[in-house]
Amino acid sequence: MTTKRSASKSASQRATFSVVTATTPLTKHISLESGKLVSTSPAGRLQDGKLRIESMSPREFAAMLNLRRLTEINIYGVPKNKRANRVLSKRRFGAATHLPTTITRTVENFEWADEPGIMMIDYDAPEGKTYSKTDLLRLFTKTCKGIACAPVVWKPSASSSIYELLKGKRKRERVGVVNQRVYCFVKSARDIPRAAEVLHKRLWLEGHGYIKISSSGKMLVRSPLDLAVFRSNHIDFTAPATTSKELIASPPLAEVIRPDAQFLDTEQALPDLSTAEHQRYDQLVRSAKELKADEAAQVRGTWRLGQIKKMVDRGVPEKEAARQIDELIDTEVLGPDHVLYPAEGEPVTVADLLAQPDRWHGAHFADPMEPEYRNDSRIAKAFLLPGEPMIKSFAHGESIYYLAPRRIRVTVARGQRDSYLRRVVSGLKGTGNVFNHAGQLVRVNPSGEIEHFTDQTVGRLLSRTFDFVVKRKEGFESIELSAEDIRHLLGGYIEDFSSLTGVVTALVMEPSTGRVMSKPGFDAETGLYVLLPEDIPGVVDRPSYKELSLAFKTIFKPFSSFPYAAPIDQTAIISAVFSAILRPVMETCPLYAFNAPSQGAGKTFMLKAVAALAGGDGTVSAPPQNEEEFKKFLFSDLMSGAPVTSIDNLIGKFDSPTLASILTTEFFKDRVLGASRNAKVATRRLYLASGNQLMFDKDMPRRGIMVTIDPKIPDPTSRQFDFNPYELARKMRHEIAAAVLTIVRAQRQMAPSFSAAGSAPSFDDWNELVRAPIAWAASLQKDGKIDKASDGLMPALGDPIELISQRIQQSPQTVSRGRLLTAIEREFGDGIGRGFTTTMVLAAAASSGISRAVTEDIEENLADVLRELFGANAGNARMIGKYLSDMKGVTLDLEGPVSLQMNGTKQSKVVWYVDRIAPNAQKLGPSLQS
Numbered sequence: 052m053t054t055k056r057s058a059s060k061s062a063s064q065r066a067t068f069s070v071v072t073a074t075t076p077l078t079k080h081i082s083l084e085s086g087k088l089v090s091t092s093p094a095g096r097l098q099d100g101k102l103r104i105e106s107m108s109p110r111e112f113a114a115m116l117n118l119r120r121l122t123e124i125n126i127y128g129v130p131k132n133k134r135a136n137r138v139l140s141k142r143r144f145g146a147a148t149h150l151p152t153t154i155t156r157t158v159e160n161f162e163w164a165d166e167p168g169i170m171m172i173d174y175d176a177p178e179g180k181t182y183s184k185t186d187l188l189r190l191f192t193k194t195c196k197g198i199a200c201a202p203v204v205w206k207p208s209a210s211s212s213i214y215e216l217l218k219g220k221r222k223r224e225r226v227g228v229v230n231q232r233v234y235c236f237v238k239s240a241r242d243i244p245r246a247a248e249v250l251h252k253r254l255w256l257e258g259h260g261y262i263k264i265s266s267s268g269k270m271l272v273r274s275p276l277d278l279a280v281f282r283s284n285h286i287d288f289t290a291p292a293t294t295s296k297e298l299i300a301s302p303p304l305a306e307v308i309r310p311d312a313q314f315l316d317t318e319q320a321l322p323d324l325s326t327a328e329h330q331r332y333d334q335l336v337r338s339a340k341e342l343k344a345d346e347a348a349q350v351r352g353t354w355r356l357g358q359i360k361k362m363v364d365r366g367v368p369e370k371e372a373a374r375q376i377d378e379l380i381d382t383e384v385l386g387p388d389h390v391l392y393p394a395e396g397e398p399v400t401v402a403d404l405l406a407q408p409d410r411w412h413g414a415h416f417a418d419p420m421e422p423e424y425r426n427d428s429r430i431a432k433a434f435l436l437p438g439e440p441m442i443k444s445f446a447h448g449e450s451i452y453y454l455a456p457r458r459i460r461v462t463v464a465r466g467q468r469d470s471y472l473r474r475v476v477s478g479l480k481g482t483g484n485v486f487n488h489a490g491q492l493v494r495v496n497p498s499g500e501i502e503h504f505t506d507q508t509v510g511r512l513l514s515r516t517f518d519f520v521v522k523r524k525e526g527f528e529s530i531e532l533s534a535e536d537i538r539h540l541l542g543g544y545i546e547d548f549s550s551l552t553g554v555v556t557a558l559v560m561e562p563s564t565g566r567v568m569s570k571p572g573f574d575a576e577t578g579l580y581v582l583l584p585e586d587i588p589g590v591v592d593r594p595s596y597k598e599l600s601l602a603f604k605t606i607f608k609p610f611s612s613f614p615y616a617a618p619i620d621q622t623a624i625i626s627a628v629f630s631a632i633l634r635p636v637m638e639t640c641p642l643y644a645f646n647a648p649s650q651g652a653g654k655t656f657m658l659k660a661v662a663a664l665a666g667g668d669g670t671v672s673a674p675p676q677n678e679e680e681f682k683k684f685l686f687s688d689l690m691s692g693a694p695v696t697s698i699d700n701l702i703g704k705f706d707s708p709t710l711a712s713i714l715t716t717e718f719f720k721d722r723v724l725g726a727s728r729n730a731k732v733a734t735r736r737l738y739l740a741s742g743n744q745l746m747f748d749k750d751m752p753r754r755g756i757m758v759t760i761d762p763k764i765p766d767p768t769s770r771q772f773d774f775n776p777y778e779l780a781r782k783m784r785h786e787i788a789a790a791v792l793t794i795v796r797a798q799r800q801m802a803p804s805f806s807a808a809g810s811a812p813s814f815d816d817w818n819e820l821v822r823a824p825i826a827w828a829a830s831l832q833k834d835g836k837i838d839k840a841s842d843g844l845m846p847a848l849g850d851p852i853e854l855i856s857q858r859i860q861q862s863p864q865t866v867s868r869g870r871l872l873t874a875i876e877r878e879f880g881d882g883i884g885r886g887f888t889t890t891m892v893l894a895a896a897a898s899s900g901i902s903r904a905v906t907e908d909i910e911e912n913l914a915d916v917l918r919e920l921f922g923a924n925a926g927n928a929r930m931i932g933k934y935l936s937d938m939k940g941v942t943l944d945l946e947g948p949v950s951l952q953m954n955g956t957k958q959s960k961v962v963w964y965v966d967r968i969a970p971n972a973q974k975l976g977p978s979l980q981s
Contacts, residue, residue: 064314065106066169066236069126071138071156073100076121078288079209082295088225090210090292091426097124097156097286098140104129109202109236112169113307116206119290127169127240128161128283130154131782132588141413142395144586151789155586161283162782167314168240170247171287172233173208173277177261181229182275188308190275191233194253197320202312204234206305209292214299228303232287237315246317247281252324252332260335262343267420268351268380270340271447279448355380362388375455383450385419385442387457392417394428401454408435408483412571413585418446436571437484437495437582456482458518463530472540475532476547478516483572485512486551486580489690489732490723492541495580499556499666501692506537513537552578552733553635553692556666557788558587562636562816565799567792578733579635588789594797599828600838600845602790607846609660609780609787613653616759618840618847619854622825623758624657626851629821631665632791634694634737637816638717641855642710642755644701645741652760653776654741658697660776664784665737667695669777674701682709686721689713689732701742711750714738715813752865753812756854798824805830807850826850867920869943871934872951872965874899874913881949881965888960889928889935892917896925935963942968 071077075098080091107115137153144155154160174187182190184205192199208230214222237243254260254274263271280287291300324332340347355376362372367388375386385391387402394415404411415429424430424446431444440454459478461471479485484494485504492504504512513519513532520527551573559568561577567590573580591598603625610624627643634640643661645654659669675681675698688696713719713734720731747755780787798805807826810818829848831837840847878895879887887895892913899912917925924930938951948968955962 064167064236065108066112066167066314067104067106067129067164067240068169069129069161070103070105071097071100071124071126072103072120073097073122073124076290076293077124077286078121078290079292080294081210081213081292081298081300083215083297088213088298097138098143100138102130102136102138102154109204109307109310112234113204113206113305113310116204116289116305121290121293123290125287125289126156126161126284127163127171127243127287128285129164130160131162132160132786135160141415141585151588151591151786153589156284156286157586158282158284159584160586163241163243163283165239165241168237168243170235170237170240170243170315170317171280172235172247172250173280174231174233174275175277176229177263177273182231184228184231187231187233187275190254190259191250194257194259195250195320197315197317198235200309200312201315201320202236202310203308204236204305205308206232206234206289207302208232209288209290209300209302212300212302213292213294214301216297216299222299225298232289235315237317239317242317244281245323246321247276247278249321249323251276251278252328253321255332255335256328260339262336262339264343264347264350265421265447266350266423267354268347268349269420269447270343270347272336272339279445282445351380361390365390378455379420379452382453384453384455386455389419391419391442392422392428402457404433404435405440405454405456408440409570409572412436416442416444418444419452420444421446434497437497437580439497455515459516460518460520462527463519463521463532463536468536468539472536472544473547475513475517475540476544479512480548482516484580485548486573487545487548488551488692489730490545490728491690491730492545492548493551493692495551495554495582497582499554499582501551501554504541506534506541509537509541549573549575550578551580551692553580553694553735554666555579555581555635556583556694557632557664557784558583558590558792559633559636559788560792560795560820562820565796567796568636577636584785587785590789590796591793592796593800594793596831596836599794599797599831602793603828603837603846603848604844605783605790606787607844609776609783610657611843611846613657613760613776614762616761619849620759621840621846622829622849622851623756623854624661625846625848626756626821626825626854627661627758628664628787629791629795629825630817631661631695631737632788633795633820634665635735637735637814637820639715639734639814640737640817640821641811641814642714642738642740642751644705644745644747644755644757645739646745646757646759647743648761649743652762654760655699656776657758657760658699658739658741660780662695662697662737662739663777663781664787665695666784667693667697667737671697671699671741674698675707678707678709681707682721685709685713686719686732689719689734689736690723690730693736695737695739698738698740701740701745703742703744704746704748705740705742706748706751708750710738711754714754753855756851794828795820795824798827802827807852811852811855822851826852865943868938868941869945870916871920872938872943872949873945874916875951876945876949876965876967878913879965881967883952883954883964883966886954886957886962886964888957888962889932890960892931893926893928932961935961 077097082089132152132154134152135154138156139153141155144153172191174182176182188203188205207228211226211228211230213226215225217223251274254276260272260274263273265271291302294300358376359369359372362375363369372388375388378384378386379389385401387400389401390398391401391404392398411433412435414433416431416433417428418424418431419442430446431442434441434443442452442454444450444452461474463471486493488501492509493501494504496502519530519532521530555568560566561568568574568579568581569583571581571583594602606625606628615621630640630643645657647654655671658671662669672684675684716734718731719734720729723730745757747757805823805827807823811822825848828837829850832839832848838845875892878899879885896914896917899914921927921930935951939953940950942948942950950966952964952966953961954964
């Protein structure tokens with residue numbers, strides 16, 4: 052939930068941020084080399100540190116800066132994992148066994164808090180112009196008048212006020228107060244990135260913007276604040292720099308200004324630019340770039356010649372070197388011979404990276420174009436799996452460089468189409484990200500979505516991957532693959548590619564072996580593509596009972612404040628969370644429906660939160676108009692490859708033969724809309740629904756689990772939610788996934804032979820991965836080994852199979868069957884010796900109707916039931932016979948288990964009898980036979 056804080060007394064407000072304490076100094080080091088000052092960034096030295104959340108007033112913050120230890124740094128975001136207390140480097144994180152409270156300092160693990168925070172304005176003086184403290188503060192307060200009324204802390208940067216020690220204890224200033232920090236205390240840290248961008252643009256509008264030319268000739272848009280620092284995981288080195296023995300750092304103390312003023316409301320003080328202001332800003336930038344264009348071209352030309360020479364010196368032909376460098380300048384694509392400098396190890400080429408994507412995915416590098424930039428070998432990061440390989444660099448704000456492989460030469464010759472297209476297939480398969488999904492060529496994009504190739508997009512992929520040539524008299528000539536060849540490729544060679552079942556974007560466990568799937572890329576054993584963030588919480592091995600309780604509390608957190616109708620509904624939502632996380636590895640899974648007696652109870656909130664855990668984006672679909680349209684929707688939705696389907700606002704009875712089939716089969720086959728072909732597609736997606744007074748009917752009760760909430764107030768829409776379940780679930784997704792797998796693994800380790808009565812037919816994987824761990828944990832809760840249910844913390848646990856049994860017994864179809872069987876048993880009795888035919892049923896109904904009229908029997912008789920079930924067809928023997936055939940073998944709970952059975956034929960008519968199972972007979976579970 053979001054913590055709400057009052058802003059009425061700003062003097063009592065405190066800003067929230069993170070502090071890391073390492074085992075080694077984390078400040079910058081400045082040395083004197085050949086008469087010049089050299090600064091070394093320590094960003095790569097954060098190998099292991101203790102993490103804590105601080106909440107300080109402006110005075111306390113200024114005092115902390117003045118007493119800062121060399122081993123401490125600030126991060127103005129907060130960890131998404133609120134229990135995190137340790138930060139590791141990526142290398143140590145990957146190599147060590149660690150607790151779920153350990154994270155790495157990457158942007159995936161930090162966020163801006165939705166509460167007061169600190170906007171750090173980093174002023175790096177441009178060449179030829181330096182502001183004093185007074186001028187700098189005046190500049191910002193003039194541009195944003197709100198800053199003039201807010202608490203501010205001023206401090207010089209760590210590399211300011213450096214003196215050279217001379218003989219006789221004399222000092223000579225080498226660097227004065229140049230670069231500075233202005234810490235502005237704001238009302239909401241979450242708005243900092245937007246507000247900073249607005250402030251940057253308003254500085255331009257006030258005439259304080261400029262263009263900086265990088266060493267590679269890039270024209271960089273700059274202002275007196277550095278936009279690159281406004282990331283939730285950015286490090287602020289607040290301690291004075293360490294120096295070599297001939298130097299000394301002696302910066303002024305931090306100063307606090309207006310410490311008791313109200314925190315800055317950035318939304319009011321820095322509103323978004325108007326359309327006219329945006330246009331003026333764009334024009335100012337264009338004009339400034341035009342003035343610098345000649346200078347930038349000259350710098351770029353010098354850089355280009357230098358880069359070509361370096362490649363030629365390494366053995367790359369000059370023509371090819373020039374082509375790759377020109378492509379880099381024009382399109383920011385790094386060619387295969389481009390050298391990269393990793394944070395750890397020897398230099399590598401782009402071709403090296405692409406040849407070993409598993410090894411280099413997520414690795415850090417120096418800036419690809421300017422490796423010497425700030426002497427920082429961790430300023431760029433490689434993203435090789437999945438999608439188009441790229442390197443993202445923050446050397447100048449943010450730049451993306453795509454990586455080009457060494458193109459494969461394919462000779463195109465008339466009459467040899469199959470031969471050269473099979474070479475193309477082989478080359479595309481070698482990229483590791485081209486697959487067959489339901490008979491279509493697809494790839495996985497960086498967001499984890501399945502993208503279908505079109506003629507145009509596959510053409511672009513082919514031109515980057517292959518060098519197609521034809522043989523002429525004068526030699527080989529490069530060509531583009533023809534449109535006809537591309538159509539043949541898409542139409543006739545799809546089966547040669549690996550079949551993609553789905554995409555995994557959170558930790559899951561392979562059912563048969565218990566293997567946690569964390570290796571990125573395509574998993575041939577399951578057909579799943581694994582795409583996980585760089586740093587995710589780990590699965591606890593052999594957890595204690597206390598850790599199991601904590602895991603359930605973590606899972607329950609986004610759902611703890613909902614008004615559940617009964618304790619069993621808390622078990623239902625826990626099983627929904629398990630299913631959302633584990634759905635990609637289960638062949639089949641029940642539908643989850645969220646039910647309430649009226650609108651406004653919060654069922655859609657709950658649905659979207661579960662969808663977020665499955666990797667959904669919160670999109671919901673309208674209820675089906677009819678079964679035919681619903682079938683088309685469901686099939687096209689399956690073809691998209693999305694992880695979840697959410698149907699909102701169902702009312703009353705719900706049944707769908709198509710959905711019932713999809714829920715209990717691994718694959719579904721139908722005709723592709725707009726095409727003259729059928730396709731078979733995997734059904735591994737989570738199906739969710741919400742509705743008012745919802746009831747499963749016909750085939751749905753044994754295929755669905757209902758979660759019912761009931762606020763028990765006249766007008767639920769008047770309730771105010773102080774939290775957003777969807778946002779909380781989305782933020783906690785990987786923490787919850789680790790908790791789910793911790794419980795599943797614990798049950799396999801601690802109680803591998805555990806079994807509960809009965810099973811859900813057609814849901815074997817669900818029985819093993821979802822039902823068994825929760826039912827086992829329910830037995831632990833009953834025995835007091837894990838925490839008892841508590842409001843808002845620990846859920847009430849039970850056996851999820853009871854939820855299916857409950858809906859079967861409550862379904863309209865089951866109720867109707869039960870009424871008919873009760874009436875028949877009253878007329879004919881039970882046992883194989885009490886057989887009857889449909890003719891006998893009609894005769895008994897006629898008799899029971901007369902008896903009712905004479906005796907006014909208050910019990911519901913056979914005639915009443917037939918009239919209500921069949922209406923005008925209550926005397927139709929054929930229709931009644933078909934209904935009885937559909938009931939055959941279905942076990943109902945009518946004051947004990949009972950079913951309808953067949954005992955041969957008599958005069959060409961089926962003989963039926965009521966089979967009441969003996970009380971001591973072994974039951975297969977809670978009324979799940981069919």
